[in-house]
Amino acid sequence: MADSAIPASAPATAPEATPKPRATENRSTTPVSTRFRDYIASGWAEREETLPEAREQAAYAAERRARISGLFPGKRLVVPAGGLKQRSNDTDFPFRAHSAFAHLTGWGADSEPGSVLVFEPTADGHEATLYFRERAGRDSDEFYANPEIGEFWIGPRPSLAQVAADLALPARGIADADAVIAAADADTLVVREADRAVTDRIDAARAAAGAGADSSDGGATEGDAELARALSELRLVKDAYEIQELRRAVDATARGFEDVLRDMPRILAHERGERQVEGVFNGRARADGNAVGYDTIAASGPHACILHWTRNDGAVADGDLILIDAGVEVESYYTADITRTLPTGGRFSDVQRDVYEAVREAADAAFAIVRPGIRFREVHAAAMAVIARRVAEWGMLPVSAEEALQPENQHHRRYMVHGTSHHLGLDVHDCAQARRDLYIDGVLEAGMVFTIEPGLYFQPDDLTVPERFRGIGVRIEDDVLVTPDGAENLSIGIPRTADDVESWIARLRS
Ligand code: GLY
Numbered sequence: 001m002a003d004s005a006i007p008a009s010a011p012a013t014a015p016e017a018t019p020k021p022r023a024t025e026n027r028s029t030t031p032v033s034t035r036f037r038d039y040i041a042s043g044w045a046e047r048e049e050t051l052p053e054a055r056e057q058a059a060y061a062a063e064r065r066a067r068i069s070g071l072f073p074g075k076r077l078v079v080p081a082g083g084l085k086q087r088s089n090d091t092d093f094p095f096r097a098h099s100a101f102a103h104l105t106g107w108g109a110d111s112e113p114g115s116v117l118v119f120e121p122t123a124d125g126h127e128a129t130l131y132f133r134e135r136a137g138r139d140s141d142e143f144y145a146n147p148e149i150g151e152f153w154i155g156p157r158p159s160l161a162q163v164a165a166d167l168a169l170p171a172r173g174i175a176d177a178d179a180v181i182a183a184a185d186a187d188t189l190v191v192r193e194a195d196r197a198v199t200d201r202i203d204a205a206r207a208a209a210g211a212g213a214d215s216s217d218g219g220a221t222e223g224d225a226e227l228a229r230a231l232s233e234l235r236l237v238k239d240a241y242e243i244q245e246l247r248r249a250v251d252a253t254a255r256g257f258e259d260v261l262r263d264m265p266r267i268l269a270h271e272r273g274e275r276q277v278e279g280v281f282n283g284r285a286r287a288d289g290n291a292v293g294y295d296t297i298a299a300s301g302p303h304a305c306i307l308h309w310t311r312n313d314g315a316v317a318d319g320d321l322i323l324i325d326a327g328v329e330v331e332s333y334y335t336a337d338i339t340r341t342l343p344t345g346g347r348f349s350d351v352q353r354d355v356y357e358a359v360r361e362a363a364d365a366a367f368a369i370v371r372p373g374i375r376f377r378e379v380h381a382a383a384m385a386v387i388a389r390r391v392a393e394w395g396m397l398p399v400s401a402e403e404a405l406q407p408e409n410q411h412h413r414r415y416m417v418h419g420t421s422h423h424l425g426l427d428v429h430d431c432a433q434a435r436r437d438l439y440i441d442g443v444l445e446a447g448m449v450f451t452i453e454p455g456l457y458f459q460p461d462d463l464t465v466p467e468r469f470r471g472i473g474v475r476i477e478d479d480v481l482v483t484p485d486g487a488e489n490l491s492i493g494i495p496r497t498a499d500d501v502e503s504w505i506a507r508l509r510s
């Protein structure tokens with residue numbers, strides 16, 4: 001487990017975070033002689049400190065903070081960004097801040113590992129402060145001798161004043177967070193999974209203050225769980241900035257799909273064509289956004305029947321369908337989540353088309369009922385009514401579609417074991433810690449964004465499936481915004497009917 005950038009000057013009551021063996025001794029050739037250290041510390045120009053205007057999302061983040069503040073009067077709230085996660089020795093996975101931290105600060109792909117946002121209770125609310133490790137001056141050896149954070153190694157890092165102006169949020173050095181963490185008591189709540197080291201130190205401080213845990217999960221408290229729920233639920237309805245960013249993510253994802261289609265001749269010729277698909281899409285994600293929002297699924301032929309096929313090491317055969325489930329995450333961390341199932345040769349066979357259009361009909365039926373006031377679970381039910389009817393018509397069910405749809409039966413789910421929808425935003429599976437009453441049993445509100453993604457997966461060895469269908473897997477996944485009087489399909493610009501998909505492929509290949 002990675003530790004955080006919280007410095008080693010932790011309070012005496014805190015357990016030491018497990019040190020991360022980084023094994024750099026064999027590689028480091030940085031001189032340590034006094035002459036070298038004196039020489040490299042001198043002769044640098046003054047840095048010009050230009051303070052940016054507050055970024056666009058700063059006002060939105062302030063509004064979100066105000067709402068969370070109102071829910072937890074008198075509580076100190078600790079929302080860490082999380083630290084670097086070690087991959088091996090002195091290499092780490094790409095850093096991504098915890099989504100709650102990003103939501104409340106407006107800091108996305110440029111955020112600093114190890115940062116912590118703290119809401120300190122005041123007489124009439126909270127004062128929020130962002131603690132982070134600002135860049136070191138040239139009088140420290142950090143800039144040249146620290147491969148994890150030194151500017152010679154990872155590039156320019158911001159000052160406290162720059163970040164404070166950029167995010168319109170008071171900023172202090174990370175060392176100052178020590179005292180706040182050490183002061184944790186029964187009225188301190190922490191987002192537990194964001195940064196294990198911070199959580200451990202808060203648990204220790206709370207225990208020392210006689211504020212023991214009230215659950216069996218280490219030092220977890222019911223207050224921590226309430227905070228996690230509230231932060232998840234705060235994201236159920238998106239604000240205007242979030243919707244704009246989701247549109248940008250969808251647009252970039254559309255470009256990624258087009259890149260793949262244009263490259264299909266090369267993909268078909270390669271023995272690991274699925275990897276080529278992944279590479280082309282992920283190239284677009286890095287070019288136009290921050291990264292992919294989740295591992296790209298490039299599933300050709302029978303691999304499409306494997307719901308989360310991310311191994312992507314198969315060939316892409318001419319005449320097969322390829323299921324591509326992929327999303328670009330933009331710099332603000334908002335991600336699209338889109339699936340298209342495409343005929344690699346440009347035309348659907350009759351049976352491929354039958355399955356494809358059944359799934360499309362299910363998706364359309366689900367979309368048709370979306371409006372404020374219905375329940376989230378009704379979207380799934382609308383899709384399932386179509387799926388059950390179609391598989392019954394094809395003779396796959398031992399009962400009628402109506403009987404299969406009864407809660408105690410559900411035979412049709414053999415061919416689509418996953419749900420139809422999930423909320424989408426900073427996380428691909430957004431708002432996951434929201435209460436059931438507000439999510440799966442919740443009522444839709446304008447501003448919610450979720451997927452509609454029915455599918456049919458006919459496993460190659462499924463004897464209940466007529467032979468002509470076996471090995472065909474289809475999913476169609478769109479990202480949907482609930483509007484005041486209905487819904488908007490944000491990904492409607494990516495062709496989705498069988499005819500439109502064929503025309504699209506023909507156009508891109510000509
Ligand atoms: N890409 C994962 C999902 O569709 O939920």
Ligand code: MN
Nearest residue numbers: 337451453477
């Ligand atoms: Mn999805």
Ligand code: MN
Nearest residue numbers: 325337338477
């Ligand atoms: Mn998906």
